[in-house]
Amino acid sequence: MTQRVFVVIFLVLLSACEFGATPTRPAPKVTPLGENAPTKHARMAPTLTPTLTPTLEPTPPKTPTVTPQPTNTVEPTVEPTRAVSPTPRIGPLFINHSPPPYTVDFSVFEQSDCPVAENGARYCDPNNSLGSLGCDEIQKPPDLLGALKPAFPIALCFVLPHRRADRQAPPQGSYLYRQGGMLARYARYVIRRADQFQVLQSAQDFQNLFAPIESPDEALGYAIAVTGLDAVYGLKYEPGYVYSADTLEDTFARTDGDGYLVHLYHFAIFGCGPHELAAFDLHVSRDGAIQELAQQAVYRDPRMDNVCTD
Numbered sequence: 001m002t003q004r005v006f007v008v009i010f011l012v013l014l015s016a017c018e019f020g021a022t023p024t025r026p027a028p029k030v031t032p033l034g035e036n037a038p039t040k041h042a043r044m045a046p047t048l049t050p051t052l053t054p055t056l057e058p059t060p061p062k063t064p065t066v067t068p069q070p071t072n073t074v075e076p077t078v079e080p081t082r083a084v085s086p087t088p089r090i091g092p093l094f095i096n097h098s099p100p101p102y103t104v105d106f107s108v109f110e111q112s113d114c115p116v117a118e119n120g121a122r123y124c125d126p127n128n129s130l131g132s133l134g135c136d137e138i139q140k141p142p143d144l145l146g147a148l149k150p151a152f153p154i155a156l157c158f159v160l161p162h163r164r165a166d167r168q169a170p171p172q173g174s175y176l177y178r179q180g181g182m183l184a185r186y187a188r189y190v191i192r193r194a195d196q197f198q199v200l201q202s203a204q205d206f207q208n209l210f211a212p213i214e215s216p217d218e219a220l221g222y223a224i225a226v227t228g229l230d231a232v233y234g235l236k237y238e239p240g241y242v243y244s245a246d247t248l249e250d251t252f253a254r255t256d257g258d259g260y261l262v263h264l265y266h267f268a269i270f271g272c273g274p275h276e277l278a279a280f281d282l283h284v285s286r287d288g289a290i291q292e293l294a295q296q297a298v299y300r301d302p303r304m305d306n307v308c309t310d
Helices: 002-020 143-147 203-210 216-227
Strands: 093-095 137-139 154-159 177-179 185-193 196-200 247-249 252-256 259-267 276-285 290-300
Touching: 143 216, 196 203, 203 216, 216 252, 216 259, 216 276, 216 290
Parallel strands: 093 247
Antiparallel strands: 137 154, 154 185, 177 185, 185 196, 252 259, 259 276, 276 290
16 A cells, blocks of 8 residues: 555656656767667757857968950051152262372472462573573472373473563474463473483473373373363362253273273363363373363353453
8 A cells, every 4th residue: 555655656746747847858869970860759969060260361462363455566557659759960960089199299399499489489580490491480280190100200391471581482392282361371391300300392202201101090190291181070069050061070080992081171261251161081092192082061150251361
């Protein structure tokens, strides 16, 4: 009897605990990997995932990504080729040359007894050494005569009739050429040879002394000496001049056939206008003979057309 009472009380207490008291929960059972999953009537313990506080690393600066843009290549504009007209030439064509580098030896004449006058001329007394040879005046000749072979000290020797008592011009053949207007002068040359002065008064004298002519430069000097024509260099256009030639070329000399072609000029300064510059082409043979091939007026200054010079 007593045992039943205790059983009843135990059952009552057990029911009260089940419905009114909160029982202590057992520790969750951890099912190892590989075991069967719990039945549907079993209570699942919540799986606690630890919360991780992330470590913030410094973010490196971002390198901007540059997307290459298409380059607009500008192709050069090729203009069509145009025919360029040359600048019209004013006046004739000019061809220039450099003069050959020669000099003459005039020193012995500077020491002669033909003193320099106020006008720069060297007049010789009729009674001195050069005057007695017929030289009324001496001058230094063009330096291009320095090409003559053999080389001698050389001077121009002028006969001046107006300075002589008889005022007589020398006879034809006793001088090389005539210069001047009314007050004419007649050209000869004088050289210093073997300590003596020697007069050259004709083309034949030159031919006997200097032939054969062996180079264009020698032909140039020879032609100037015998004819009295001028070497002209540096020709250029002069505004206001009247040109009568299409081409003007400086003085030159070149081999031509059995001799040489020499190009010289002469300006007609004396007398009354028009005063023209004329070009001459000469052939100088190796034996010293001179032949005129051509002559042409090339220009004049119309401002001098009415001018007379003596």
